[in-house]
Amino acid sequence: MFDRLLSLLVAVSLALLVWLYARSRDQELLDNVPIPVEVVLSPRQVDHYSLEVAGPAQVPVSFTGPPQRIKELQGMLQRKELRVVVTITVPAERLDQARYSDVAEVEAGMIHAPVGVTPIVPEGRNRISYTLHRLVERRLPVRFVSVRDAPTGLVILDPASVLVRGPREVLDRAIDIPTQPSELPARPLHAPGSPAVGRVTLATDLEGRPISAFPPWVQVRVPVQARKQYELADIPVQFLCPPNFSLRPKFIDERAGKISLKLTGPAQDEPPRVFAYIDLTREKFTSGLNHEKPQLQLPRDFQLAQPPPRTIAFELVPADFVPGGLDRAVSPP
Numbered sequence: 001m002f003d004r005l006l007s008l009l010v011a012v013s014l015a016l017l018v019w020l021y022a023r024s025r026d027q028e029l030l031d032n033v034p035i036p037v038e039v040v041l042s043p044r045q046v047d048h049y050s051l052e053v054a055g056p057a058q059v060p061v062s063f064t065g066p067p068q069r070i071k072e073l074q075g076m077l078q079r080k081e082l083r084v085v086v087t088i089t090v091p092a093e094r095l096d097q098a099r100y101s102d103v104a105e106v107e108a109g110m111i112h113a114p115v116g117v118t119p120i121v122p123e124g125r126n127r128i129s130y131t132l133h134r135l136v137e138r139r140l141p142v143r144f145v146s147v148r149d150a151p152t153g154l155v156i157l158d159p160a161s162v163l164v165r166g167p168r169e170v171l172d173r174a175i176d177i178p179t180q181p182s183e184l185p186a187r188p189l190h191a192p193g194s195p196a197v198g199r200v201t202l203a204t205d206l207e208g209r210p211i212s213a214f215p216p217w218v219q220v221r222v223p224v225q226a227r228k229q230y231e232l233a234d235i236p237v238q239f240l241c242p243p244n245f246s247l248r249p250k251f252i253d254e255r256a257g258k259i260s261l262k263l264t265g266p267a268q269d270e271p272p273r274v275f276a277y278i279d280l281t282r283e284k285f286t287s288g289l290n291h292e293k294p295q296l297q298l299p300r301d302f303q304l305a306q307p308p309p310r311t312i313a314f315e316l317v318p319a320d321f322v323p324g325g326l327d328r329a330v331s332p333p
Helices: 002-025 067-078
Strands: 028-041 049-053 058-065 084-088 099-105 118-120 127-143 156-158 161-167 196-201 212-214 217-222 227-240 247-251 258-266 275-279 288-292 295-297 312-318
Touching (some): 028 049, 028 067, 028 127, 058 067, 084 099, 084 127
Antiparallel strands (some): 028 058, 058 118, 099 127, 156 217, 161 212, 196 217, 227 258, 247 312, 275 295, 288 312
């Protein structure tokens, strides 16, 4: 009787081993598949932080299962239907910090593979590093940024300050919010005496971190500035010569190389700087006596308050000629 029971137990054991072997032969392995991971904040904290994920948001996962199920899994991967969502929450004891960093761990139970497929997540490679930046609101003054030189006159911004939302560590250091680099608004042609009015948008980042302003733009108003007339005497006239010029420019006398001008422009303490020159690059000049009107470079917002300068007489002599009068050959700034 005992021999029969022993024989039956051995037969069952052999049958089980055969079944397990056959089943193991019917398994396939899909190794090191990168699975995208989306790290999200809990709904009750999502409005209070900005999330920054360090590095690629994915983990390598291996899968084992029957061939038919593995084929189904491959279809899901091709359609990008398989991903992991990890919800994170800032601990209560860290809520007062401007920055919070941690790692999100991906576990096999988070991966929703087809039934019969077992995901295998390698230890140590299942972590996604992230940083949370606490968002706050600050009211900051607005600073106009010009694409050209800084405006010399009064520029009025409306509103003068705006509510800015962004990372606390950035706004705690900010002293203002700049506009996007912009041109000053132009005065209307039909009413040159009216103030110039325009609209510019505000910056959308500070120190490389995104911010938002309310409102996102301001009105720029440039009032009509007080103007003043200036009389400038003894402005030296210089020469603009082409490269390798074989002639040397020379005034008849020192007085001929100076002009006087009347300008109007914004009221300021210092007189405006004017550059006057004779352009010898525009046409072909010959040796001997020549006549030409000087060109002028005026500061911004300045205009002549007189007719253009008179024609000036000058000589062009060979370059090795030793001049007896005044000569200047330079390039304008």
